[in-house]
Amino acid sequence: MISILAIISVFLIIVILFQVSKIAELVTEVKGEEEAIIRNNNLQANLFIIFLVVGMIAAVWSAIHYSPLFLPASSSAHGAWIENMFFWTWMATIPVFFITHVLLFWFVYKYKGQPGKLAYYFSHSNKLEILWTSVPAAVMIALVVVGMNNWYKITGTAPDDAVVIEATGMQFKWDLRYAGKDNVLGKKSVRLISDANPFGQDWEDQGNMDDFLADTLHLPLNKPVLMRINALDVLHSFYLAHFSVKMDAVPGIPTQFWFVPTKTTRQMREELNNPEFNYELACAELCGSAHYNMRKVVVVDTEEDFNKWLAAQSPISTMFGPNAKTAENTTADTTQTNITSL
Amino acid sequence: MATTEIGLDHHLSNHDDHEHHEHHDNFFTKYVFSQDHKIIARQFLITGIIWAIVGVFFSVLFRIQLAWPNESFPILETLLGKWAEGGKMSPDFYYSLVTMHGTIMVFFVLTAGLSGTFSNLLIPLQCGVRDMASPFINMLSFWFFLIAGLIMFSSLFLENGAASGGWTSYPPLSGLPEATKGGGMGMTLWLVSMALFIVSSLMGGLNYIATILNMRTKGMTMFRLPLTIWAFFFTAIIGVLSFPVLLAGAILLIFDRSFGTAFYLSDIFFKGEVLTNHAGQIIEGGSPLLFQHLFWFLGHPEVYIVILPAMGMVSEILSTNSRKPIFGYTAMVYSIMAITVLSFLVWAHHMFVSGLNPFVGSVFVLVTLLIAVPSAVKVFNWITTVWRGNIRFTPAMLFAIGFVSMFISGGLTGIFLGNSSLDIPLHDTYFVVAHFHIVMAIAAGFGMFAGIYHWFPKLFNGRMMNEPIAYIHFWITLIGSYCIFWPMHYLGMTGVPRRYFSFNEFDTFGVYGDLNVFITVAAIVVFCTQFLFVFNFFYSIFYGRKMKTLNPWKANTLEWTTPRELGHGNWPGAIPSVYRGAHEYSKDGRDYTPQHIPDSQLDNYNPIIAEAVK
Numbered sequence: 001m002i003s004i005l006a007i008i009s010v011f012l013i014i015v016i017l018f019q020v021s022k023i024a025e026l027v028t029e030v031k032g033e034e035e036a037i038i039r040n041n042n043l044q045a046n047l048f049i050i051f052l053v054v055g056m057i058a059a060v061w062s063a064i065h066y067s068p069l070f071l072p073a074s075s076s077a078h079g080a081w082i083e084n085m086f087f088w089t090w091m092a093t094i095p096v097f098f099i100t101h102v103l104l105f106w107f108v109y110k111y112k113g114q115p116g117k118l119a120y121y122f123s124h125s126n127k128l129e130i131l132w133t134s135v136p137a138a139v140m141i142a143l144v145v146v147g148m149n150n151w152y153k154i155t156g157t158a159p160d161d162a163v164v165i166e167a168t169g170m171q172f173k174w175d176l177r178y179a180g181k182d183n184v185l186g187k188k189s190v191r192l193i194s195d196a197n198p199f200g201q202d203w204e205d206q207g208n209m210d211d212f213l214a215d216t217l218h219l220p221l222n223k224p225v226l227m228r229i230n231a232l233d234v235l236h237s238f239y240l241a242h243f244s245v246k247m248d249a250v251p252g253i254p255t256q257f258w259f260v261p262t263k264t265t266r267q268m269r270e271e272l273n274n275p276e277f278n279y280e281l282a283c284a285e286l287c288g289s290a291h292y293n294m295r296k297v298v299v300v301d302t303e304e305d306f307n308k309w310l311a312a313q314s315p316i317s318t319m320f321g322p323n324a325k326t327a328e329n330t331t332a333d334t335t336q337t338n339i340t341s342l
Numbered sequence: 343m344a345t346t347e348i349g350l351d352h353h354l355s356n357h358d359d360h361e362h363h364e365h366h367d368n369f370f371t372k373y374v375f376s377q378d379h380k381i382i383a384r385q386f387l388i389t390g391i392i393w394a395i396v397g398v399f400f401s402v403l404f405r406i407q408l409a410w411p412n413e414s415f416p417i418l419e420t421l422l423g424k425w426a427e428g429g430k431m432s433p434d435f436y437y438s439l440v441t442m443h444g445t446i447m448v449f450f451v452l453t454a455g456l457s458g459t460f461s462n463l464l465i466p467l468q469c470g471v472r473d474m475a476s477p478f479i480n481m482l483s484f485w486f487f488l489i490a491g492l493i494m495f496s497s498l499f500l501e502n503g504a505a506s507g508g509w510t511s512y513p514p515l516s517g518l519p520e521a522t523k524g525g526g527m528g529m530t531l532w533l534v535s536m537a538l539f540i541v542s543s544l545m546g547g548l549n550y551i552a553t554i555l556n557m558r559t560k561g562m563t564m565f566r567l568p569l570t571i572w573a574f575f576f577t578a579i580i581g582v583l584s585f586p587v588l589l590a591g592a593i594l595l596i597f598d599r600s601f602g603t604a605f606y607l608s609d610i611f612f613k614g615e616v617l618t619n620h621a622g623q624i625i626e627g628g629s630p631l632l633f634q635h636l637f638w639f640l641g642h643p644e645v646y647i648v649i650l651p652a653m654g655m656v657s658e659i660l661s662t663n664s665r666k667p668i669f670g671y672t673a674m675v676y677s678i679m680a681i682t683v684l685s686f687l688v689w690a691h692h693m694f695v696s697g698l699n700p701f702v703g704s705v706f707v708l709v710t711l712l713i714a715v716p717s718a719v720k721v722f723n724w725i726t727t728v729w730r731g732n733i734r735f736t737p738a739m740l741f742a743i744g745f746v747s748m749f750i751s752g753g754l755t756g757i758f759l760g761n762s763s764l765d766i767p768l769h770d771t772y773f774v775v776a777h778f779h780i781v782m783a784i785a786a787g788f789g790m791f792a793g794i795y796h797w798f799p800k801l802f803n804g805r806m807m808n809e810p811i812a813y814i815h816f817w818i819t820l821i822g823s824y825c826i827f828w829p830m831h832y833l834g835m836t837g838v839p840r841r842y843f844s845f846n847e848f849d850t851f852g853v854y855g856d857l858n859v860f861i862t863v864a865a866i867v868v869f870c871t872q873f874l875f876v877f878n879f880f881y882s883i884f885y886g887r888k889m890k891t892l893n894p895w896k897a898n899t900l901e902w903t904t905p906r907e908l909g910h911g912n913w914p915g916a917i918p919s920v921y922r923g924a925h926e927y928s929k930d931g932r933d934y935t936p937q938h939i940p941d942s943q944l945d946n947y948n949p950i951i952a953e954a955v956k
Contacts, residue, residue: 003417010870018877021810025887037734040813044735047817048743059828069853070835071767085764093754100721100750107728108743111664112735118951119928120730123667128726129719133673136718140711140757147761148704154763155700170611171521190611191624200611233612234515235630237695237770241837241850244767248696250630251514252608255697280850284770284839286508287515288522289433292842 034115045112052105056098071241072272075279075300077260079244081150088146092139158258162224165217167281168199169229169236169249172290174281175199176217180210180315185228196320203322212313217281217298219261220306226258237285240298242268248285261300268300377477378910382484383463384801387794389488390455391876396495397446400439402862402869407431409862411844425503433843434523437506440841441524442498444509445532448644449539450491452786456651457543457581458487460793461550461574463801467901468568470559470918472911475552479545486542490535497531500524505532508841510641513606513633517598520613530599533592540589547578547585554578559900561920565675566937568899568924569661569668572675573654576682577647584643584686591636604628634696638689645782646685649749650678652789653720656742658924659792660724662897663739664731665933667925670723677716677723684713694762695769703762710760717753721746732928736895737812738796744820745788751824752781755831770841773834776827784823791819791875797901798882799894804906805886806894808878815874822868829857898936899924 028036074083111119164179177199179185186201186208193200201208219225229238231249238257239246247257269277279298283291301309317323373381406415414429425435462480466473474480497504503524507516511532519526554575558567567575597603602619607628610617617625661668668674690698690706724746733739755777758764768774798807838851845851845858893902903918918938926935931950939947 003415010873014870014873014877017814017874018808018811018881021808021814024810025808040809041733041735044740044813045733051817051821055824062829062832066829066832066857067835069832071837071850079767082763082767085761086758089758089761089764093757097750097754100725101747103725104728104743104746104750107725107731108733111728111731111733113665113732116951117732118931118933119665119732121667121928121930122669122726122730123925124670124672128722129670129673132722133715133719137712137715140714143757143761144708144711147707147763150763151700151704151707154766155703190609190616193611193616233610234518234521235512239770239837239839241767246695246766246769250697251610252626253629253631253697276849278849280848282839282848282851286437286512286841289437289506289843291437292433292839292844293847295847 037113037115041112041114045109048105049109052101056101072268074242074244075261075263075268076243076245077262078150078154079242079259080262081153082244085143085146085150089143092143154259158226158256159224162226162258163220164226164228165219166228166230167217167238167249168232169238169283169287169294170232171234171288172283172294174236174238174283174294174296176214176296177316178212178214178310178313179207180212182207182210186211190232198320199316201316201321203317209317209321209323210315211317212315214313215296217296218306218309219298219300220303221261221264221300223303223306224258224260227256229255229257234287235285236283236287236294239282239284240279241282242279246284264300264302265298375481377473377481379462379466379474379477379480380801380908380912382480383459385484386454386458386462386487387801389491390451390459391879393446393450393491394455395872395876397443397451398869398872400443400446402865403431404436404439404443405862405865407436407843408845409859411846434503434506436843437508437522437841438504438524438528441506441508441511441532442494442504445494445505445536447783448509448648449536450487450494452648452783452790453543453644454487455790456786456793457574457577457647458484458546459790460570460651460655460797461546461578463797464570464901465550465553465574466912467800467904468571468899468924469554469557470562470900470913470920471553471557472913472917474549475557476549480549483542483545483549486538486545490538490542493531493535493538497524497528497535500527500531502526502528504528510634510637511595512637513595513598513630514610514612517595517606518610518612518617519599530596533596533599536592537589537596540585540592543581543585547581550574550578551582559917559920562937565672566920566923568654569657569671569674569678570651570654572678573650573657576678577650580643580650580682580685581647584640587636588640591633591640594636595633598628606630606633631693631696631698634693635689638692639686642689642692643685645778646681648786649782649789650681652745652786652793653678653749655789655793655796656745657720657724657727658899659738659742659796660727660746661925661927662796662895663734663736663742664728665734665927666727666731667923667927667929668723669726669729670719671923671925673719674723677719680716681713684709684716688713688760691760691762691765694765700762707760707762711757714753714757714760717749721750721753734895736795737807737809737816738792738895740813740816740820741788741792741795744816745785745792747820748780748785748788748823751828752777752779752785756781767837768834770839771834772830772838772840775840776830776834779827779830780823784827788819791816794879796895798886799889799906800901800904800908802883802886803908804889804892805882806889807882807886811874811878815871815878818871819868822864822871825864826861826868829861832857893936896934898926898934900937903936903938 074080164183164185166177166185168175184207187205188200190200229247229249231251236249238249243259245257245259247255269275281296281298283294416429418426419429425432505528506522506524515521516529594605598606604625605628608626619625657668687709688706691710694703759768759777795807795812833854904912920937921940922937924937929935932948933951
């Protein structure tokens with residue numbers, strides 16, 4: 001009922017405004033057009049100046065007001081480089097934003113029309129064109145050079161000692177598989193997936209024997225981590241907001257992203273004064289109805305704690321592989337025969 | 343008719359000459375199956391406005407969900423039935439709304455409303471042509487557009503809802519009919535509709551190019567063309583070269599979905615089983631990235647298809663209402679040309695984190711940031727055009743000034759997104775949403791409003807729109823648009839991803855409750871304000887004030903030499919010849935010097951009013 005009333009009142013407001021405007025237009029015709037034009041020019045010019053001043057204040061105020069909610073300083077090594085680029089790009093764009101807006105609205109205000117006046121005929125100036133072609137070009141090239149430098153470092157080959165972890169996206173969750181002691185991820189294939197081999201691992205590959213699964217993404221402090229990213233069904237995107245990490249997970253095309261975590265979860269909790277704080281893994285590529293709900297907790301430990309945690313994990317092979325020791329042994333056996341028959 | 347009677351005057355007394363252009367149309371041939379470019383322009387515009395109401399309304403609906411994710415609104419259940427049981431919208435429906443909002447606004451509103459409407463209206467009128475090169479194909483262009491629209495519209499009423507894979511429709515999400523609720527018939531209709539839309543665009547574009555190149559009136563050299571025409575010309579070129587690529591992409595996707603091919607599919611495990619072909623073999627070898635390349639090869643030029651006509655019209659309107667020549671006409675032409683060429687070489691900047699080879703990405707960074715250069719040139723030229731002008735604040739002028747402001751604000755954030763390293767944290771966050779809405783959606787919308795207010799008398803028999811209501815419309819829309827999209831930058835700085843049904847599942851993203859409410863309220867206010875425009879528009883068609891003179895804005899271009907009520911053929915007598923460029927305002931002490939008056943007759947037509955200002 002309230003909604004209907006709201007809709008009706010909006011409609012009535014529109015009708016009233018419309019009628020008032022029509023009357024205003026008629027009044028203008030009676031009072032003389034020239035005077036009305038001058039009055040309108042003054043009004044609009046003043047409104048533009050008010051808009052400029054209030055708008056600029058609102059922009060600055062709101063940016064300061066909301067900045068505590070922005071992501072804290074990045075928790076990865078390359079995140080710091082990106083922040084540096086952010087800084088320089090802000091330096092290049094904020095002055096342009098203010099200067100062009102001030103000029104635009106100031107000119108609009110200053111040169112409001114007066115009947116009988118003639119504008120200044122100024123059709124071109126090659127000097128000016130060269131100036132404002134070359135300066136933006138130089139700034140852009142500087143930004144590209146800095147950007148490329150970082151881009152190649154970020155996307156370059158991961159260090160050999162990087163901890164290898166695999167993230168597999170599917171509707172609507174992430175599977176996390178660690179490479180284990182040998183730091184080699186065992187081969188896998190979608191064609192091997194079955195109830196008895198839920199991750200499609202190829203048990204002929206010894207690399208698979210020590211791989212283990214985790215529900216939480218544990219990362220070691222100050223050590224490179226190589227994420228191997230893939231997807232089972234549709235596109236997903238492996239997204240760690242606090243680490244400036246984002247890479248699509250593509251069925252059929254493995255992707256990767258390596259980075260170095262630089263702050264433990266505990267450090268962040270102290271820094272933000274929030275004992276509840278957790279790093280989070282999200283999906284950043286539309287993947288269906290629960291796209292917004294593919295959360296996993298990420299924990300960064302000191303190397304010591306990380307190693308302790310590693311030691312406590314048990315490989316997938318103990319549950320599903322050929323050497324499985326659990327109650328599901330029987331199914332595991334049939335899986336094995338299936339694989340050999342392949 | 344072929345006499346070169348110079349200085350053809352625009353007196354209404356020419357009506358008697360009208361005889362040999364009369365076609366004795368009935369209602370259907372005149373207003374429905376019309377081949378007159380002006381009627382087709384009206385058809386595109388009115389269809390576009392209806393689509394705009396639908397498309398923006400969808401955004402209001404999903405903004406309600408984002409502002410109040412935990413509350414239920416019984417009215418939603420009344421309106422939407424099973425899609426909002428208990429007054430709460432379902433995620434499937436949310437994603438359908440997002441998908442349809444994007445598709446409708448980009449293709450059916452902005453492409454049709456700008457290029458479809460104004461290319462059709464202005465190319466013949468400003469070039470001095472009686473009609474398009476092929477009026478029949480021009481008519482077909484509209485009818486394909488309408489059918490595409492009707493198919494898209496009908497998909498909204500399907501049992502399982504409309505397509506919900508995003509306006510980009512990336513496979514495999516769009517390639518697997520069961521991956522989303524609307525992925526079956528909804529997605530099929532989406533693809534069919536897009537294919538028809540592309541056909542429509544191609545027919546329109548070919549016509550525009552042919553007309554501009556071959557049919558300009560005597561004396562109208564390319565470098566005397568108004569910037570509007572240059573913009574429409576390059577827009578059409580972009581469309582003709584890039585739309586076929588999307589058509590190919592869409593057809594391959596149709597094949598993947600319906601005929602068992604695997605262009606985009608590979609190694610897929612879905613709903614508990616491996617995707618196999620008819621022979622039970624696993625499907626492999628396709629590439630989801632292929633679709634992204636094909637899609638963005640159109641998708642990125644598409645934003646220039648939307649923004650270039652707006653730029654052209656804004657250039658013309660700023661110049662006319664500042665009573666100054668557009669500053670750096672040649673530079674403006676070459677910058678449009680540069681944007682056109684570069685627009686084909688930037689598509690992969692949408693794919694920096696898609697798994698693309700980093701080297702390929704780096705090439706696209708360079709080209710993407712370079713496209714900022716011609717854009718910057720345009721902005722500086724607009725600002726200099728206003729400088730020392732004698733500005734008349736018509737509603738069109740206000741929207742043109744608003745356009746420049748929006749284009750600056752949105753363009754600058756593009757410098758962040760175009761740099762691949764910075765794109766890593768920003769990609770697919772609200773920073774992107776803020777960027778492209780400001781620079782492309784709102785700016786293009788402003789260009790469209792500017793065009794409608796400026797050329798309304800040429801669209802609808804010499805009637806004008808109500809101005810006071812237009813001023814209210816402008817100010818609320820300008821302030822409201824900034825209120826909607828400016829705060830989204832802040833969400834982006836917190837890394838809040840776009841296309842999220844709710845932000846509360848994550849500690850990191852759920853911190854903006856109040857700001858999301860603010861954005862939604864602003865969106866509702868702006869949406870309601872647009873009805874002022876809609877009212878004004880339809881009211882003025884029938885009851886608007888008649889313009890007092892044939893050239894109400896004292897403009898130089900040829901469309902203002904036509905009579906109040908335009909017949910098919912535009913000029914009752916001979917087509918005027920052209921003697922100079924289109925933007926000669928305040929030259930040699932004359933307020934304006936129309937293109938069609940030869941130098942020798944200028945004094946009779948348009949006396950010097952003041953000493954030229956040096």
